[in-house]
Amino acid sequence: DRAALLADEGFGIPWLVFAATFPERTQTLCLLNGYATLGRHDDYEWGFPADTLERFLAVAIANYGTGGRLNISAPEMAHDERFRGWCARP
Numbered sequence: 153d154r155a156a157l158l159a160d161e162g163f164g165i166p167w168l169v170f171a172a173t174f175p176e177r178t179q180t181l182c183l184l185n186g187y188a189t190l191g192r193h194d195d196y197e198w199g200f201p202a203d204t205l206e207r208f209l210a211v212a213i214a215n216y217g218t219g220g221r222l223n224i225s226a227p228e229m230a231h232d233e234r235f236r237g238w239c240a241r242p
Contacts, residue, residue: 154179161185217241 156179159167164186171178190208192199200208215221219240222230229235 153177157181159183159186161187162190 154177157167157171159181161184164183167181167183171181187199189196189199191205192201199205212221217240219230219236219238222236222239
């Protein structure tokens with residue numbers, strides 16, 4: 153009846169909205185590598201500069217659903233086909 157939500161990277165905001173909209177359906181919410189925005193702004197120095205953000209998004213889009221991000225984020229797991237398949241799920 154109630155979900156435990158794991159929000160990884162860009163899914164933080166949608167799951168925050170879900171949890172706020174349906175608190176009766178949310179048991180817990182865990183944010184992993186969440187961020188307010190990917191881009192750097194005057195009041196948010198942790199984001200990517202514009203040129204880096206463009207390259208990052210191009211790589212993310214090209215690897216979406218493939219598990220390819222493991223080559224960068226967890227290279228020690230990149231050759232584990234079972235784990236790569238799990239990470240590749242959209």
